[in-house]
Amino acid sequence: SLCSLLCFCLGWYTVNSAYGDTIIMPCRLDVPQNLMFGKWKYEKPDGSPVFIAFRSSTKKSVQYDDVPEYKDRLSLSENYTLSISNARISDEKRFVCMLVTEDNVFEAPTIVKVFKQPSKPEIVSKALFLETEQLKKLGDCISEDSYPDGNITWYRNGKVLHPLEGAVVIIFKKEMDPVTQLYTMTSTLEYKTTKADIQMPFTCSVTYYGPSGQKTVHSEQAVFDIYYPTEQVTIQVLPPKTAIKEGDNITLKCLGNGNPPPEEFLFYLPGQPEGIRSSNTYTLTDVRRNATGDYKCSLIDKKSTIASAAITVHYLDLSLNPSGEVTRQIGDALPVSCTISASRNATVVWMKDNIRLRSSPSFSSLHYQDAGNYVCETALQEVEGLKKRESLTLIVEGKPQIKMTKKTDPSGLSKTIICHVEGFPKPAIQWTITGSGSVINQTEESPYINGRYYSKIIISPEENVTLTCTAENQLERTVNSLNVSANENREKVNDQAKLIVGIVVGLLLAALVAGVVYWLYMKKSKTASKHVNKDLGNMEENKKLEENNHKTEA
Template sequence: MASLHTAFLPLFLHICLLSWSAWAKVEVTMHESVEVYLDDSAQIPCQYSFTDANNEPSFVMIQWFVRGEGSSSRVRIFYLDGQERIADNDTDYTGRINVTSDQQGAQLTILNVQVSDEREFFCQVNGLAAGNAEGKTHLRVFAPPEAPVIEGVQTGISVTNELPSKVASCEARNGFPKPNITWYRNGMPLIPAPGYVKVLMLVTQDEKRFSSLQSTLEYKVVKEDKDAHFSCEVSFFVPGAIRTVESSSINITVHYPTTMVELWKDSPQGLVKEGDTVELRCQGDGNPPPPFIFNREQEQDVELESSGDVLILSPVSRKDSGIYQCRPLDTDGYSEVKGEMQLTVHYLDPAVVVPKDSEVMLKGEDLTATCNALSSLKTSTVWYKNGQQVGKGNTLHLRDATYDTSGEYVCEVTVPSLPALHTSGSVHIIVQGGPQMVGVEQEVQLEEAAGRMVNLSCEAQGHPLPSISWNIIGSQNWQEVVIKANEHMTHSVVSVKVTSDVSALCNASNDMGTEVKAFSIKAIPRLTSTAPFSPAEGSGVIIVVIILCLLLLAILGSVLYFLHKKGKIPCGRSGKQEITKEKTTKDDIVVEMKSNTKTEDTVLLKAVNGDKKGPNEQ
C-alpha cells in the first residue's frame, strides 16, 4: 500500500501541474544590456509576472546563471525560493554578488565590476504549475583609456619625397573596449588618401583584456606644413555616450629648397663712409638654411670670402661701391636664385684752398679765396678767422684790404647728411703797406709843469714791420723807455723832461713809406716868491708880467715849430742813438740805449711810464 502511494504521488503532482498550467503562465522581463564603469557596482533587474493574477502560484523559485567566459555553457551563481537564498560556491562571483527580491522580481548586484564581467547574465523563474521562464541581460563594462600621447619625428621631412613620410605616432593605452584614433592638421581631420595620407593602426591587449592602440601617420608634406600643427584625438565608449580626448599639438620640421633670397646691409646703420666696417647679410627661404656664396656683379667669377651668411668688408673705400650678390649653395648644387643690393661708399677728399698756404696783398686791394673738397654728397663750407665766422660758401671775398684783414682764414667743409665726414683747409693773408699810426690824432698837444717827466707813446702797424724813430726839440733830457714789436705792429715810448716848450716827432717807416705823429708840449713855469708884497701894490704888476711871459712863449714856440717844419733847425741830439737788442720775443722787445754823452752809462728800460732819469741828469 505504501509503495502504491509512493508511485501515485508523482503522477498526482504531474496531473496537478498540468491542471495549474491551464490556470496561469509566468513571464520574465529584463534589460537587453546594462552599462557600467570599471570598478563600479552593476544592478541587473529581473521582473516576472503571471498571465492569471488570480491564480498565482504560492511557490516561486529563481536562479541566476552566467555564460561561461569564452564558451556557450552556463554556470549557476545564485539560487533563491521562498525560504532559501544561496550563492553558489567556487564561481567567479562568489563573494561579489547579492540578490534582493520582492513579489514582482529580483535584482542581481555585482560588486567591483571587472572587464571579465562583460558577459550575459540569465534570470530563470520557476512557477511550478505556471511553468518556467527566463530572460537575459548583457553586462557591458567601460574603462576610459589614458590620455593620448603624440610624438613627432625628430628628423626633418623633405618636400621632395615622392611617397608619404612618417610624420608622428599617437598612442592611447589601457582602454576598454578598444578606442579609436583620428588625426588632425590645423584642427581639420586627415582622411586617408592614396599617395597623400596613410594611417597605420596597431592594437595590443594585455591579460586583463585592456586594449592599447598605437596609430602612425604617414603624410606627404608640402612647404606650407612648416607652420602646420598636427594632433591626434582618441574616441572611446562610456555608459550611454562617446567621449573624445585630444592630444597636444606638434610642429614638424619641413625641408624645402630655397626659392627666394634677400641681401641687405646689416651694419652700419645709415649711410656708409670710407673707413667703415660693413656687414652684408644674406637670407633665403630654404630649410635648412643653406650656405651662401658672395660676389660682385662686375666680378661674378670671383667668390668673396665670407662667413656663413655674412660678408664683412673692412675698411671700405669708394672702390668698394657697387652691386653685391649672394646665392644659396643647396644640396642640389649651384642655384640660379640670388639676392643683390647696391652698396655706396661715400667720401670727402681733403679741402683744397686757393691761394695755397699764404698770400701777400697790398693794402686796399681785393682778394678772392676758394675752398673745395670733392665729395659723393652735398657739402657745406664755412670760413672762420680767430674762431669767428667770416664767410659761408666755397668762395671768400676780401675787399679793400686793411691791416685788420691780415690773419689766418680756415675753411671747414662738412657733409650735412653724414656729419662724420668733415675736412678743413687754411690760407694765411698778409696785407702789405706803409706804416699806419694807431689812433685818430695825428698831432697831440700837451701842457706840463716845467721840470716834470712826460711819457710819449707811439704805435704803428704795417708790413714790412715799421721801425720807429724820434725827433725831439726843446729838451736834451729824454730817453726811449719801451720798444715792443710783434708780427704786425711796433710800439715805442719815450720819457721826456720838460724844461721848456717841447716839440716831438714820432717817425714810423718801412720800405713802403713813412708816417709821422707830432707831439707839442707847453711848459708851464713854476712860480716862487722871495719877499712879501702888498697885494694892493703888486697885483697889477704881476698880472702884466704873466701875460707878457705867456705871449712871449707862444711866439717863441710858433717860430721854432715853423723853422723845424722848414728844416732850418737840425736834430736836437748831438749824436746818433745806437739800439742793441738783448732779448726779443714776438710781442715784446727790450732794448739797450747808448748815448754819446760823457758818462755813456747803459740804462735797461722796462716800463712804459718809468720815472728813470736820463744820463744828462746824473
C-alpha cells in the same frame, strides 16, 4: 551596438555596466506561491550551463557555487536579484534566472554588456619637424584600455583628415590584452606638409561605446615645425646708416626665407664674378671710395636665388692753396683757392679768426688787416661726420713807414709831437731830440692794430729843436725828423708877462686910490662930528629956557 540591437529584436533583456562597477540583474519573474527555490546560471559558448547561485524559499538560505571567477563577487537578494561586483569583460554572458516549483521551472534570460572607457588619446612619437613636399610620419595617436574597441580620427585645425594618396596616409591597428581583454588602439599618420601648415594644430580623437551610447574624447593639440626651402634671399647693410663714408666698417648680412634659414651664402663683391663663401655675414673694414658698387649674395646650392644692394661710399677731399703759414709783403697779390672733391654737393664755409666770412678771400693788394688765421671748411650735410678743414695763417710784412705830426697846446706853453708808424713785424720806435728843451711827458704809445701804432711826446722848447723818430723792424730801419720852433712860444710868454705886470700895476693903483679915498672920508667924518655936537648943545639950552618960561607964567 549590433548586439544590443539584436538582443532588442529577439526580446532579450540587456544590462549595460561600466567596467569595475557592480552588475545588477533583476530576475524579471513573478514569484509563484509554491516556489521551492531560485537559481542563477550562465551559459558557456557551447550552450552548457554553469550554476553560480542558489536560494531556498523555505529555508531562507543562500548558497554560491564554487565558480572561481565569481568567488566573493556574487550577492543574491530575497527577490532573487543577482549582483556581481567589480564588473569584468569576461562577465559579458547570457545569465538566466530560474524559479523552480514542484511541477514547473520558470526561466528569464539577461544579457550582460560591459563597457570600458578608453584613456584620453595622446599623440606620441611626434616628428621633430615636417618637411614640405615629403610624405613623412607625423606621429602616433594612442588610446588604451578600451572595451569594446573604438575608432581613431585625425584632425587638422579641427577638420577631419581623410586618406589622400601620396598626401595623407592613415594606418590603424588594435591590440587586446589577453588578461584584461581591453583594447589598445593606435593610428599612425603620414602627412605631406605645406607652408600652410605653419602653426597649424593637429589633434586626434577616439570614438567608443559606453553604457549610455557613443562618446568621443579628444587629444591635446600638437604643432609642428615646418621645414621649407628658401625661395628668396635678402641682403642687408649693417649698421643701417643713411650714408656710408670712407673709413667706416660695414657688414653685409644675407637672409633666406626658408626654414631652417640657410647658414652659409656666397657673397659677390663689385667686379668679382667669383663668390666668397661665408656665414650669413660678411664684414668690410675701413672702406674706401672704390668700394662703391653693387654687392650680392646667393644660395650656395642655388646661385640663381640671389639678392643685391647698391652701396655708395661717400668721400670728401679738400685742397687749400696756399696753406699753412704764409708770409707776404704788403701790396702783394695773393691768389687763394679752396678746391673740393666730393661724392655729392658739399657746402663750403670760410672763417677768419673764428668769424665767418661772407665770401672766399681774394687778395689783389695785401693790407696789414688782411693778416690772420683763415680756415676753409666743408661738409656733406647728408653724411654724418664727414667734414674736412684746412687752414692758412697769413702774415703780411712791411718796412716801417713814418709820418710825424705836431700839435700845439692852446696855452702855447707845450707842443705834442706824434710819430705815426706803420709796418710788420711791429717796429720799435726811438726818439732823439736835438737842441735844448724839456720833455714834459715821456713817450706814450697807442695799441698796435693792423700794423699801425703811434708814439707821442710833449715838449716845451726853449729854442728851436729837431725831433727825430726812428722806427726799426727786421726788414728795415726808417728815420724821420721834425723841426720845432721856439719863437712863437717866447712871444706868447712875453705877452703873458706883460699882461700880468699890467694887471699887477692896475691892482696897485686901485689900492692906492682906495687908500686916499678912505683917508679923506675919515677926515671929513671927524669934522662933521664936531658940528653935530655943537648943534646938540644949543638944543639942550633952548629946551631948558622954554621950561623956565612956562614955570614963570604959572
